[in-house]
Amino acid sequence: MRQAIHIFRKDARHCWPYIAAVMALTAVNAWRSVHEAPTGTHILDVLIPFLTVWTWWLAAGSAVHGESLAGDRRFWITRPYSGMSLLAAKLLFLVAFLAVPVLFSDCVVLAASGFNPFLLIPGLLLRQCDFLAFLALPFVMAAFTRVTREFLVALILFWAACYAATFLLGPRVLGSLAESTHGDAPWLLCAAGFLLVAWHYASRRTGAFKAITITLGVLAPIVMASSIMIAGGTIPSPTRSDDARYRSIAIRFAPDPDHPNPVDAASRTKGLIGIPVTFAGWPSHLLVGQLAQASVLDRGRVAWSCTGYLDRSVTTGPDGRALVLFVADMLAPAGATAAAVDLRLSLDLHIFEPQEGATLVPGDGWTYLSGFGSIRLSEGPASTLLFRTALTTPRPEWRYSLGDPSLYPVDGEWSGAAAFANSPMLFQTSPVNSYRGTATTAGPVVFTAKRQVAVVHRELLIRQIHLADFETRIP
Amino acid sequence: MSSPIVTHNLSKSFRHTEAVHALSLAVPEGSIYALIGPNGAGKTTTIKLLMNILRASSGSAEILGRDSRRLSPREFARIGYVSENQEMPEWMTVDYFLRYLKPFYPTWDDALAADLVRQFELPGDRKLRHLSRGMRMKASLASSLAYRPELVVLDEPFTGLDALVRDEFTRTLLDRAEGTTILISSHDLAEIENFASHVGYIEEGRLRFTEEMSVLADRFRQVEVTFDAPPPVPANWPADWMKPDTAAAVVRFIDSRFDRERTGAEVRRLFPTARTVDFHAMSLREIFVALAMAGRHAKAA
Numbered sequence: 114m115r116q117a118i119h120i121f122r123k124d125a126r127h128c129w130p131y132i133a134a135v136m137a138l139t140a141v142n143a144w145r146s147v148h149e150a151p152t153g154t155h156i157l158d159v160l161i162p163f164l165t166v167w168t169w170w171l172a173a174g175s176a177v178h179g180e181s182l183a184g185d186r187r188f189w190i191t192r193p194y195s196g197m198s199l200l201a202a203k204l205l206f207l208v209a210f211l212a213v214p215v216l217f218s219d220c221v222v223l224a225a226s227g228f229n230p231f232l233l234i235p236g237l238l239l240r241q242c243d244f245l246a247f248l249a250l251p252f253v254m255a256a257f258t259r260v261t262r263e264f265l266v267a268l269i270l271f272w273a274a275c276y277a278a279t280f281l282l283g284p285r286v287l288g289s290l291a292e293s294t295h296g297d298a299p300w301l302l303c304a305a306g307f308l309l310v311a312w313h314y315a316s317r318r319t320g321a322f323k324a325i326t327i328t329l330g331v332l333a334p335i336v337m338a339s340s341i342m343i344a345g346g347t348i349p350s351p352t353r354s355d356d357a358r359y360r361s362i363a364i365r366f367a368p369d370p371d372h373p374n375p376v377d378a379a380s381r382t383k384g385l386i387g388i389p390v391t392f393a394g395w396p397s398h399l400l401v402g403q404l405a406q407a408s409v410l411d412r413g414r415v416a417w418s419c420t421g422y423l424d425r426s427v428t429t430g431p432d433g434r435a436l437v438l439f440v441a442d443m444l445a446p447a448g449a450t451a452a453a454v455d456l457r458l459s460l461d462l463h464i465f466e467p468q469e470g471a472t473l474v475p476g477d478g479w480t481y482l483s484g485f486g487s488i489r490l491s492e493g494p495a496s497t498l499l500f501r502t503a504l505t506t507p508r509p510e511w512r513y514s515l516g517d518p519s520l521y522p523v524d525g526e527w528s529g530a531a532a533f534a535n536s537p538m539l540f541q542t543s544p545v546n547s548y549r550g551t552a553t554t555a556g557p558v559v560f561t562a563k564r565q566v567a568v569v570h571r572e573l574l575i576r577q578i579h580l581a582d583f584e585t586r587i588p
Numbered sequence: 589m590s591s592p593i594v595t596h597n598l599s600k601s602f603r604h605t606e607a608v609h610a611l612s613l614a615v616p617e618g619s620i621y622a623l624i625g626p627n628g629a630g631k632t633t634t635i636k637l638l639m640n641i642l643r644a645s646s647g648s649a650e651i652l653g654r655d656s657r658r659l660s661p662r663e664f665a666r667i668g669y670v671s672e673n674q675e676m677p678e679w680m681t682v683d684y685f686l687r688y689l690k691p692f693y694p695t696w697d698d699a700l701a702a703d704l705v706r707q708f709e710l711p712g713d714r715k716l717r718h719l720s721r722g723m724r725m726k727a728s729l730a731s732s733l734a735y736r737p738e739l740v741v742l743d744e745p746f747t748g749l750d751a752l753v754r755d756e757f758t759r760t761l762l763d764r765a766e767g768t769t770i771l772i773s774s775h776d777l778a779e780i781e782n783f784a785s786h787v788g789y790i791e792e793g794r795l796r797f798t799e800e801m802s803v804l805a806d807r808f809r810q811v812e813v814t815f816d817a818p819p820p821v822p823a824n825w826p827a828d829w830m831k832p833d834t835a836a837a838v839v840r841f842i843d844s845r846f847d848r849e850r851t852g853a854e855v856r857r858l859f860p861t862a863r864t865v866d867f868h869a870m871s872l873r874e875i876f877v878a879l880a881m882a883g884r885h886a887k888a889a
Contacts, residue, residue, distance in 0.1 A: 119691050127679055179677070185641045188676050188728075191669035193661035193692045318643070 116195055120202035124176045125210070131172035132210045138165040143218040146543040147225040162542040169211055170251040174264045176206040177255035182313050182322070184259045196315040207248055212241055219544040226545050227479030227487035228503045236504040240544065246537035249303035256310045257326050274334035275341060275538065287339040296535065299340040302333055303537045340536035359464060361394030364571045368583075380586045384450070386421075387585035388437045388458060390573065407439040410455040417446065423460065441580055450580040458573045463565050465512060470561035473498075485511050485562040487545075490553065498550030498560070506546055510565035515551060515558050590617050590653075592739045592769045593638060597647035600633050600793075607633040609793040610647065615771055615786070622784035622801075623773040624872075626880050630793040631773040632671075635743045638771075639669055652739060665693050668732030668765075670725065671743040678717035682710045682727050686734065693735035700764070701734035707760055722753035729757060733764045740768055746776040754779055781872040789879055796879065801872075808875045809846040810868040813839045813859055822858045830882045842870070842878045 125132065142165055145157070180189045180199055219237055220230040230237065251268065258264040279287065290298070309329070313322040367389050369375065376387075386407070408418035421439025437458055441450050469482045475496035479487040486502040498515070500507070593615035600608040608630045615621040623631050636642040638649050640659045649656040652663050659667075680688065682705065690696045705712060708726040716724060725745060732740065740761070746754050754776065761770070762783055774780050780787075781801075788798035799807075811829075813819075815837040825832060828845040839859065843851050848867065855865050870878075 116691070119688075123688055127677075184675070185636060186671070186673050186675045188674055190641055191639050191664060191667065192689065193664040195661050317640075320643070 114198070114201070116198035117201035117205060120180070120194075120199060121205045121209070124179050124202065124206050127179055128172055128175045128206070128210075131168060131175050134168045135165075135172050135210060136214060138168055139214045139218045142542045143222050146222040146545060146547075165542050166540070169248065170268060171261070172211060173207055173248050173251045174255035174258075174261060176203055177252060178258075178260065178264070181259050182256045182310075182317070183319055185319070190317065196317065200311050200314040203252075207245065207252070211248065212244055215244055216241060222544055223503055225479075226501045226503070227481040227489075228501075228545075229481070233503055237544075240504055243537070244540055246300055246303040247540040249306040249537065253306040253310055253326060256313055257323065271330070271334065275338045278334045278338035279341060282335065282338065287335075290335070291339040294336075296340065298336045299537050302329070302336050305329065337536070337538045341538055359462075359567055359569045362462070362569060362571065363393040364458075364460065364573045365391050365393060366573060366575045367391040374582055374584070376585050381584040382586050383584065384441050385585055385587065386439055386441045386450070386580050386583050388456070388575070388583055390435055390437055390458070392435065405437050405439065405461075406459040407437070407441070408457045408459070409449065410457055415457075416454075417449070421458075423462075436585070438585070450584070453577040453579055456575045456578050456580070458575070460571050460573075462567075462569045462571060464567045464569060465563040466566050467514075468562040468564050470559060472557050473560050474557045475555060480560075482560075482562050484508075484564070485513075488560055490558065494555050496553055496555060498553060500548045500550050501545045502548075503545055507548065512563045512565070513550075514561050514563060515553060591615055592617055592652050593621075593649070593771060595634075595638070595647065595649040598634070598637055598644055598649050599646045600630075600637055600642060601645045607793050608637065608644075611790070611793070611795050612647075613788055613795055613798050615769060617769055618767055619785045620770040620772065620783055621786040621788065622780045623771065623788050623790060624775075624777060624780070624876055625773075625790035627775075629790045631790055632743055633793075634790065635671075635741055635771070635773055639667075639741060661692075665695070665735070666738045668729075668735075668737035668740040669743075670728045670732050670740070670745055672725070672745060672747045673743075674728060676716045676724060676728065679715060681713050681715050682719070683712035685716060685727065686731055689731050689734075696735045700736070701730065704730035704734060704760065704764065708756065722749050722757075725749060725757065726753070726760075729761065733761075736768075737765075738768060740765055740770045742770065742772040742774075744773055744775065746774055746779055758783060777873040777876050778871070784872075787872070789876070791880070804872075804875065805869065807844060807846055808870045808878070809843050809851070810870055810874070811841055811843050811846075811851065811855065812866045812868065813855055813862045814864045814866075815839070815859070815861055816863055817861075819859055819861055824858075826854060826858075831878050842875075844878075 138161065141161055145161065180194065181187050216237060219240065223230045223233060250271065251264075254267045254271070255264055258267050306329075309322065309325060313319070316322075369389070388407075405421040405423055406418060407421050408415045410416060419439050419441060421437055423435055423437055437460070468485065471480045471482060471488070473480065473488065473490045475490040476492035477489060479489045479501065481487045486500055486507065488501075489499050490496040491499055502508075591614040593613070595611050595613050598608060598611040599606065611630075611634060623634065625631050633642065637644050638651055638656055640656050643657065651659060652666055654660070654663050677685065677688075686701050686705070690698070690701075704710075708723075708730055710723060710727055710730065711719075716727060719727060729745070742761075745757065749757065758779060772780065772784070784801050786799065787801050787804055789796045797804075818834070818837055819839060821832075821834060821839075828843055830842045830844055832839065832841040834840075846867070851867070852865060855862060
């Protein structure tokens, strides 16, 4: 260990420009994460993370090159170096000058964003593991090369190979590859990279190391490309559930016998159909979301169908009234809305329960809502809702409402920074994801987080209905 | 006497090229062993095999009693290695380089290191990248002698050095490494001749001979035979007589197995009309050139 620390001190002395750059960029990243909400549109949102990543890689490469493993002319190979001490020194460098500053910066950013870092220790440690996996590539590349120039070329070529694999193989092949390995292959490859370098330090068998690395290097871009592709994918939708608490919910076609269509003929929007329905067995505190499909049947088979939604302006209050809206004239055959048809409505009811809430005052600091994230309102006459999640993307089952918490939940139309990636090739420089929500008027506003507790599927068959009778106006 | 370096049929091939072939040698303890040979003969490859920088294709070597493939930090702490093409940590100053290496060696002698720096007139505060080639070699040697190694291995240390630096280098090596076993490969035969106790001649990866310097010097003689008239060249020219040269009434050759009586008798048998026979001692360089030429002629034939 004494020798490892001795080598580590030498590396610290040699690599001080890189260390200084890492510290400076980490500080800038932290400052921007705290004080700005990167939207991905400003050049600095791209430039600073880009510089930070490359500085991390160059620092790691420079430390490894201090005792280059490649080549047979290096001074150290005939000196009494212990392979394990050398490896320990290099890992110590990665931890001390790259991982620890990231951890420290993460804690500062989280605390400043309203999160308690001590409650996020497992997530922070996992992020450190992700970070070390992210450094596996430069670590192996540095062990494979002799000088910085070769190192940079190798890194760029590897990245180019990854993107080439992405384009050549496409999402289907890479997706099935990721599925067959449960997404573990890239992480195992990083672990293999570290083990390979450890073996190289112990054995100093550069020829064999190069042969194995080149073999892995041919496969690695494909494996890594699969993780990059998945990382860029969409957040999966929650799956349907069959929660016993909601089995009693039933949907019924409920036209007003006196006024089948309360909208006067002149105000109707052609082709926009609103089917009045009521829900039975509906717990009053629940709020429902959205997806519906309207299918017109011809002798029991679907003749045509279109997607619709449950009108959000209609609350599912105690009377359980609502409107299923869809635009019929896009896909329907000519005159289809005038004829009597059998209509089947299929609804995925996303059921939300109100959770924790807070009164937000523009310009105040971050408010942490358990399980949801941190929120605040920006200053200004039309303040904006700002939302942050720690160490993860927003959970798809969480929504919110502003104002009356009994209202239908506002869709999570967040805009902001990229999602956290599940790839060892990508590492987000900030521990928080920042998003912008709805613009509100000036003044305090009640914010209520809402969690989706179930997705209940219901179907309603309405026989011999004239859709034209239910044309309505845009709500 | 034990041998700090012993090789058994050591061979190294690079794809289709055999750089070292079945090399067997033993470097006696306390000796200064010069490994000589023409360019591309396999000297540097042999040394890299001994230092475990390269892996042998076959055969084995023992360094300080340990298989060269298993040399550990413990053995390297007893070995000093200096090579003409070694890449140094250029960013270090001379002082820091020595300070950095010190903890690696339990036997490091600060006073000796300081003496070496002083003797070599090394600028302690200058970075290695800013040193001349001669200075870098001196720094490398200083860093390899300061812990009093049992074995010093020098690979072409004199290449590119001027006469003064060579002299300083050699003098310090001999002063500071007294009793140490030294293996040195070099083209500078005149320099080596002054201090080598043993010599091994390697050519095309094969060790042609290995023996004590004094024995080698006794074994080689340039023989000059003079006649009254140009003599006929005998058909059965002895295999040990190299580089025959006939000019007018003089025949010259090199006897590689010289024995005054036997060589004299053989000359008289082959040249009964000889007027005089003179034997001249040869320098290592002359021997080396003769051997190299003989090798080329044999290859051409």
